[in-house]
Amino acid sequence: MVRRPHPRSPHRKRRRLALLSLLVVVLSMTLGPTPSSAAGTDWWTPSARPSPDSQINVTGEPFKGTNAAGEVRGFVDAHNHIMANEGFGGRLICGRPFSESGVADALKDCPEHYPDGSLAIFDYITKGGDGKHDPVGWPTFKDWPAYDSMTHQQNYYAWIERAWRGGQRVLVNDLVTNGVICSVYFFKDRSCDEMTSIRLQAKLTYDMQDYIDKMYGGTGKGWFRIVTDSAQAREVVKQGKLAVVLGVETSEPFGCKQVLDIAQCDKEDIDKGLDELYDLGVRSMFLCHKFDNALCGVRFDEGGLGTAINVGQFLSTGTFWKTEKCTGPQHDNPIGGASSDAEKDLPAGTEVPEYDENAQCNVRGLTGLGEYAVRGMMKRKMMLEVDHMSVKATGRALDIFEAEQYPGVISSHSWMDLNWTERVYSLGGFVAQYMHGSEEFAKEAKRTDALRDKYKVGYGYGTDMNGVGGWPAPRGADTSNPVKYPFTSVDGGSVIDKQTTGQRTWNLNTDGAAHYGLVPDWIEDIRLVGGQDVVNDLFRGAESYLDTWGASESHKAGVNLAKGRSATASSSESNPFTSYAPGRAVDGDTGTRWASDWSDDQWLRIDLGSTQTVRRVTLDWEKAYGKSYRVELSTDGTNWKTAWSTTSGDGGLDTAQFGATPARYVRVHGLDRGTDWGYSLGEVGIYSG
Numbered sequence: 001m002v003r004r005p006h007p008r009s010p011h012r013k014r015r016r017l018a019l020l021s022l023l024v025v026v027l028s029m030t031l032g033p034t035p036s037s038a039a040g041t042d043w044w045t046p047s048a049r050p051s052p053d054s055q056i057n058v059t060g061e062p063f064k065g066t067n068a069a070g071e072v073r074g075f076v077d078a079h080n081h082i083m084a085n086e087g088f089g090g091r092l093i094c095g096r097p098f099s100e101s102g103v104a105d106a107l108k109d110c111p112e113h114y115p116d117g118s119l120a121i122f123d124y125i126t127k128g129g130d131g132k133h134d135p136v137g138w139p140t141f142k143d144w145p146a147y148d149s150m151t152h153q154q155n156y157y158a159w160i161e162r163a164w165r166g167g168q169r170v171l172v173n174d175l176v177t178n179g180v181i182c183s184v185y186f187f188k189d190r191s192c193d194e195m196t197s198i199r200l201q202a203k204l205t206y207d208m209q210d211y212i213d214k215m216y217g218g219t220g221k222g223w224f225r226i227v228t229d230s231a232q233a234r235e236v237v238k239q240g241k242l243a244v245v246l247g248v249e250t251s252e253p254f255g256c257k258q259v260l261d262i263a264q265c266d267k268e269d270i271d272k273g274l275d276e277l278y279d280l281g282v283r284s285m286f287l288c289h290k291f292d293n294a295l296c297g298v299r300f301d302e303g304g305l306g307t308a309i310n311v312g313q314f315l316s317t318g319t320f321w322k323t324e325k326c327t328g329p330q331h332d333n334p335i336g337g338a339s340s341d342a343e344k345d346l347p348a349g350t351e352v353p354e355y356d357e358n359a360q361c362n363v364r365g366l367t368g369l370g371e372y373a374v375r376g377m378m379k380r381k382m383m384l385e386v387d388h389m390s391v392k393a394t395g396r397a398l399d400i401f402e403a404e405q406y407p408g409v410i411s412s413h414s415w416m417d418l419n420w421t422e423r424v425y426s427l428g429g430f431v432a433q434y435m436h437g438s439e440e441f442a443k444e445a446k447r448t449d450a451l452r453d454k455y456k457v458g459y460g461y462g463t464d465m466n467g468v469g470g471w472p473a474p475r476g477a478d479t480s481n482p483v484k485y486p487f488t489s490v491d492g493g494s495v496i497d498k499q500t501t502g503q504r505t506w507n508l509n510t511d512g513a514a515h516y517g518l519v520p521d522w523i524e525d526i527r528l529v530g531g532q533d534v535v536n537d538l539f540r541g542a543e544s545y546l547d548t549w550g551a552s553e554s555h556k557a558g559v560n561l562a563k564g565r566s567a568t569a570s571s572s573e574s575n576p577f578t579s580y581a582p583g584r585a586v587d588g589d590t591g592t593r594w595a596s597d598w599s600d601d602q603w604l605r606i607d608l609g610s611t612q613t614v615r616r617v618t619l620d621w622e623k624a625y626g627k628s629y630r631v632e633l634s635t636d637g638t639n640w641k642t643a644w645s646t647t648s649g650d651g652g653l654d655t656a657q658f659g660a661t662p663a664r665y666v667r668v669h670g671l672d673r674g675t676d677w678g679y680s681l682g683e684v685g686i687y688s689g
Helices: 012-031 121-127 157-165 179-184 194-215 230-238 267-280 303-317 341-345 368-379 391-404 418-427 438-447 449-455 516-530 532-539 541-554
Strands: 075-080 168-177 224-226 242-250 282-286 383-385 409-411 430-434 460-462 499-501 504-506 566-569 602-621 626-634 641-646 653-673 680-687
Touching: 075 430, 075 516, 075 541, 157 168, 157 194, 157 224, 157 499, 157 516, 168 194, 168 230, 168 282, 168 541, 179 303, 194 224, 194 242, 194 267, 230 242, 230 541, 267 282, 267 368, 303 341, 368 383, 368 391, 383 541, 391 409, 391 418, 391 653, 409 418, 418 430, 418 449, 430 438, 430 541, 438 449, 438 516, 438 532, 449 532, 460 541, 499 516, 516 532, 532 541, 602 626, 602 641, 641 653, 653 680
Parallel strands: 075 168, 075 460, 168 242, 224 242, 242 282, 282 383, 383 409, 409 430, 430 460
Antiparallel strands: 499 504, 566 602, 602 653, 602 680, 626 641, 626 653
């Protein structure tokens, strides 16, 4: 993911002096005047906030309860990384979201960044220049946090508190790391094992909840509430507090990497890993991220960063990304063609491949183990994040969800091809957009506005704070419609002024979205640029996100009426070693299949034993699929009615849905083959619901 820089020797003496200077600053701030934190009768005001600490700069009571329709209100950040400072070896993101020792301890730079940032290697890799900066955080914050600094903490707890006070009611904390980045980065203070980091980040999120609870008088009394089901989340939001959901975004979950296309995990590892994550409270996750793994292929990165990640994939797996022509309107990002210093890490004689610009899709989709993991997540009522999955993998995952009518699919930060949007909404899934600048955010929101109206859903944002992505730059104080401080919150109940921490006051117009506390300011900027309708959709986001989660929890797998039933066919391919008999398509074993002769007009007929109400038929095609075919129904096996048909089949897992129809017999009638072979079905599902 990153270019590997040349190592330098740490400045130990300067580090000691910088730490000594920091202690002096802490003492002076402790003895000097600080903002009042006296307890009052307001439930949202803590009785024991640390002193000194960041200001919140919001007045007024946070809204509670539901609207007239019984819906919760508020914004949802579907993608954030509160604890990313604990990932990647612990020294990539500098500073912590909280510290028992106070703000000066939490908001300080990494040791190697002192005295002037000369060793801030990742900073100059991601930002450019020489990486030099003033490392002092609290109380001066001269150079960080900043909208274009990707190596410094943006999620200090008080900044999150300000976002909550400004109207946010759901926050997804994605536990994140990458073992390869950790291994190649020079500075680290812990293991690079991904699951070890995930466990630590989960623990510290609970510790942060306890830390905030203590300010409010004890367990369960704070505004930061980790939730593990949608009903609990709704209750938290009704109380006016922030519901925090745990997710996972990592490249090799459960150790499921691939080396030379050989999986380094098995089904037992997947089950064990999913069970452990569920017990930690994780309810949503990515199956792949940046590198192809044993579960799925990824959606590529562009430019020099893409080249660097492709190198990282090779170093981790022994394989570069491989592409093919896309079969539909969806496509993966163009692979970065720019050079990268990371190429120096390749073995002698090894070069990054050149890619055909007309072949933008990853050949790697959802693997067999990946399908097992998807179904394992469904079994545990977890939500699947499809951002970062290749379009081939995403398409197959959506096929599975459609076949099972499972709604738990999330696109949380603009990494999914927008051509998938309606399929996500039709399932009951949720879509959020990356924290772009207000102009770009409003423009992208408008592109999918009609679909949100059609499906009556709200919208979300994914800030990706601490996620090394870059955030909205300032539009400038001289713009025609700047954010004017103070301004009123969207619900109208709070007044929001410029945010101050220590000696620094941030202004969105001139500083951009430098840290999480400026999320309310950014939303106000969206209102000014994009209009009230966009903000209204965002304010319905918490309700829609919880709708998706709740529907996933209440989902019940349908009963397959076809399983084990009698099946006949127009023909069956002859093979002396393997049976391709009709019954192989209804035996419940995805490893067997029915295959016809190699000609067009072929059919497979299933006898349900008695007349049943049929509403849905799923067809899991082998490579030999039907391009044009019909699903036909009959009560007597003689008179047939077409319930569903297509002339544009493309294989994979198809779902035919139609109105409730009585039928004893179901026939899949192939008219035009998609290949030179016959028709071949691994499994047919027939459902009444």
